Amino acid sequence: MRCTRTIFSSIPAFQILPATTRCSSSISPRIVVRKAHYQITKMSVANASYNTDTGAEFNFQDAKLSQKFGPEVTNYFSGSPLNRVSFLRDKPPFLSAALPQAKYLLLNSALDPLSASPKRLAYASYEDVKPLIGNPYDVSEEEFINSYDSRLAQPPQLIFLGIDEYDKESGFVYGAEGSASRYEGRAYFAVGVEDWVPTGIEGEWRKTRLNLNLARSDAAILAQARSIMDWNNRNKFCSACGSPTISVNAGTKRVCPPYDKALQKSADATPAERPPCISRKGVHNIAFPRTDPTVIMAIVNSTGDKVLLGRQRRWPEHFYSCLAGFCEPAESVEEAVRRETWEESGVRVGRVVVHSSQPWPYPNSLMLGCVGEALPDGEQIHLGHDPELHQAEWFPISFIREMLKRPAAGLDEGTPEGFQEGDIRLPPATAIASQLLVAITNNYHGGLKI
Amino acid sequence: MRCTRTIFSSIPAFQILPATTRCSSSISPRIVVRKAHYQITKMSVANASYNTDTGAEFNFQDAKLSQKFGPEVTNYFSGSPLNRVSFLRDKPPFLSAALPQAKYLLLNSALDPLSASPKRLAYASYEDVKPLIGNPYDVSEEEFINSYDSRLAQPPQLIFLGIDEYDKESGFVYGAEGSASRYEGRAYFAVGVEDWVPTGIEGEWRKTRLNLNLARSDAAILAQARSIMDWNNRNKFCSACGSPTISVNAGTKRVCPPYDKALQKSADATPAERPPCISRKGVHNIAFPRTDPTVIMAIVNSTGDKVLLGRQRRWPEHFYSCLAGFCEPAESVEEAVRRETWEESGVRVGRVVVHSSQPWPYPNSLMLGCVGEALPDGEQIHLGHDPELHQAEWFPISFIREMLKRPAAGLDEGTPEGFQEGDIRLPPATAIASQLLVAITNNYHGGLKI
Known part of the structure; x- marks a missing residue:
């Protein structure tokens, strides 16, 4: 339990974010895309300087691994143009x-x-x-x-x-x-x-x-x-x-x-x-500098048609996001996902897969974005273990897919335009939580463009 | 550069391990299995208490996620029987x-x-x-x-x-x-x-x-x-x-x-x-307790038939393992894999996928086990950036598959029985490096039984 750390002001899952807009893709109706503000035309060695001439995206979509697992998602705060050449420090x-x-x-x-x-x-x-x-x-x-x-x-x-x-x-x-x-x-x-x-x-x-x-x-x-x-x-x-x-x-x-x-x-x-x-x-x-590994997870139910989201008491009305928490010593990432999900929501999780990761410099977290699958007999919600969440709820994935098409706004902003009765608010694309939700609506592949 | 930290005595990639034995599976010749020493008959909430009555394995093989990504690999040092109930501390x-x-x-x-x-x-x-x-x-x-x-x-x-x-x-x-x-x-x-x-x-x-x-x-x-x-x-x-x-x-x-x-x-x-x-x-x-995220990676070439392994000067003859290093502040896991691979071997990596993770309590590391794919024009080995490795080499995956069938022994032990001229030594199944090598010989699924 580190409830004082996992309040909304310290956890990237629930980022305080500016307004962004999204629109449906005209190519594939199942993939939600968003106009890129900034085209990346070069990347550091950590991003392999791929396609630097064409300015194409750095998601390695031609890789064999991408054919199996989908193209890579480069989350906000990663994708540095610098080669750290750490051996020269x-x-x-x-x-x-x-x-x-x-x-x-x-x-x-x-x-x-x-x-x-x-x-x-x-x-x-x-x-x-x-x-x-x-x-x-x-x-x-x-x-x-x-x-x-x-x-x-x-x-x-x-x-x-x-x-x-x-x-x-x-x-x-x-x-x-x-x-x-x-x-x-x-x-x-x-x-x-x-x-x-x-x-x-x-x-x-x-x-x-x-x-x-x-x-x-x-x-x-x-x-x-x-x-x-x-x-x-x-x-x-x-x-x-x-x-x-x-x-x-x-x-360093x-x-x-x-x-x-x-x-x-x-x-x-x-x-x-x-x-x-x-x-x-x-x-x-x-x-050496300290980096705190943190898990954030989109938990799907065992029949694959619902996702578990939570909200904290101080969040704006209708705002939901993925569950998250700190990874503890001697815990695998998979175990941290299962423990945190159970402690916060009572839901018991089986298989866990890591989707992508996001550095979060407030101050030194590394968000490990995961998708987890609840056990068939473990989907009952109970908020009485760790009283961190105000609410946790299973939402139909088809509903989340629709909500991802709505304009998104950060926690510090008012209700975004286009919000309708019955809608929920989700984090913007700069949050890995948003990328995970796109992934579960899209066969676990890809994410929103930031 | 933290070369003093990534020597063999401090990096789990290159664990000092006891002898273990392996044999080919009679069911699937492509999956290498090993007799389990200890049957796990119960698991904590972090491992979801699945199949506790039957004592079946805790790899969630029936999960929908496992159908897509393969069953979960529970690495050595994870799989605790304890529920941390962290909120009661x-x-x-x-x-x-x-x-x-x-x-x-x-x-x-x-x-x-x-x-x-x-x-x-x-x-x-x-x-x-x-x-x-x-x-x-x-x-x-x-x-x-x-x-x-x-x-x-x-x-x-x-x-x-x-x-x-x-x-x-x-x-x-x-x-x-x-x-x-x-x-x-x-x-x-x-x-x-x-x-x-x-x-x-x-x-x-x-x-x-x-x-x-x-x-x-x-x-x-x-x-x-x-x-x-x-x-x-x-x-x-x-x-x-x-x-x-x-x-x-x-x-805590x-x-x-x-x-x-x-x-x-x-x-x-x-x-x-x-x-x-x-x-x-x-x-x-x-x-709060510090946990150091670390990357360890099996890098495959762009045609998918070779894997990059390295060896340090002080290791026993013929011993090779996966490359590894510490994840730095504000680096995604994927970026850390690309930076460390380039710094240690000169190889430039594109798509990176996280396979599984392993806590390593010497003193507080969390190993993030990854598979990465080299860029077609980035496969040239150069050891002159960070002089950490004595040698790095591309090995045919078919050869590694054969080597995984050989008895394995830790760094502190003598050459294991059955070692033949032309063979290389690989880490035992308790090392996540070994699990990653099994994964790349097996369509990125599963791992050795420990």
Whole structure:
């Protein structure tokens, strides 16, 4: 039970989302489609740079796996244009070289990004941020760690996000010519500016959780920056020993340094050791960013014609979504789906299949979107175990198919246009819950276009 | 890059496993089966208590979803017999009532469990552990938190694991008769005994990572106990402010208490506040156990007849397994598969499908087992990005199908019997890597019996 975490303000299942519109497809009446706001014309290595010339969709529909399982659904907040080249994060020569031509996403102390518009982030240049960050990569990591001095403030949090390999304009190249280990493109960093006010950059600090109108590529970059910045901010002390930690590996690791110059008797004395800490020996997960796996599930009944949806007390009238919850230690995804469904609704689930996944950067969740099938004798609803839901109900899938054709609006918005008596409201396409509902109305394939 | 984490000692992909044997199925020559050591005759709500009378397998093969996607694969370390009833963890009356008839799994300071045999854990009774734990649930959580005194040692770590609803012998019942919110069965707890030596219990402290011979139900209970105990041990201090934390919610939450009696001027003075901490306002993930999502993937080539396997330098000769790595913040599972595959092998992957999942309690990973399909122009192997693998190679799937029929042995063991020149060694069935390889030789369905 973590009821305080699974309230609507913290669970992506029930995202606070802007209005979107949907229309029926003229090609296949069973597949609901929606006009794409932003065409993706390039994707990072994580998205395999497929069909970059044609700008075709990145759902790998020609793959053999897609013939069996349907094309891939790329959920909102995924689909980053950046190649993270994670193996270069501990290479100061690479990082130093990348700084001058890089783009910088600035986050203030509330983790709001500097934005050019509701659809676009504003990126700063190195000249803009140089007064704040200088070049933190002009020393080796070992030197940086061993010169820790608890009397000094730590430098601003800088996070290397990756390289946009399609942006050749920057002229940045790293690695020998002709080598397969040569990396080029535009580097991206995130900077935690706290109260520092940049000059010469147009933009405003925008709350993003109420605004999922950001272009998909910017949404994915923001998600990465925000999650890792949040993790750094919540981990300024070592959870194993309580001492301050410092940021290394370009913002993607924190260590508990072994020495402290503040404890040293004189400048030329031997380094003064801090109190011992288990985190300095071996490898510890606490040194790396935390990602919380979460399950969200469309549960169908055993005859395959109904789906289980829930609603929370504080939601707008008629608003329903998929059940969701956090995955616990030593639980498989399938088990977490069954436990959470039973705890919240009393329904007992059998077979579970993972459909797609969605990062959710508030602060660090990974939504594992599943379809589950209730057991024939387990479909009775009982809300008395975990009192998290106000209501849970089986809806005919044919009805949900109709409701998905209606305009959708987020939790923070009024009833959308076209809402009729007897309708229910469902989450917009930027929510994986919506994609799961499309899947169950469509032979478990595909999803809405976002 | 987290190469220090993805070495063979920390990644479940490459488990250190005991010898197992396999034989061809006489029914379907394409499905490799193996004699089950332990028949599962009951499963928790997370496994839906299906077919408990017949003791049939819990793969939900009759489900409609199984007809499309194949029966479910329950990987080793999942399949717990316990219902976690997580919503009762913050109810001291329930916890108090559960103590006397409960079974207690003891973990020493190295997190080794007290074991009856290589196959079975040894459980203690309340009488056995009462001298150590007393009844920590005789006060409310609020009282416990507000009476924090930094001069006093914290009580031994006690973790409520769940109820075995099929064990009616205990006589433990909680909730009104006839109510659907009535819970009965045997409660299970884990106790961190540190250096305390229990008397009157037979058993020995056994290392478990080198011993995956534990019965499946005990393996799942151990996984839960060990993961949550490890998390408590690594989080005795608040990562937001550096102050000591205390355990609440029956071992599944840690809070940074607001007051400290040690700072109070006199016994009847107003409570003395500790320094402020952001973790005391709102909900923070750092208060809850951490689970690290990890991807492990069988990558097939675009013509569907080869699979990509890798090997690390320190592995025994001829040993290969699936590629694997940690899922990063703001990455979908599909993206993590593509990034890790490219970083480790240079191969570019398109469509990714999640097959099944496996908890891995060393210390807190959740393995997301995937099948991915390489892009037609992305199958070239290059090991020069992240120098983690010693070798990566495309193997014909027909060859892998043959190799899966051979006896398998873990990384720490010698070459298994029956190994012939030209063969390769693959991980045993307790590893999800093995299950993924079975799936790709079998139309992406099913897996080996463990």
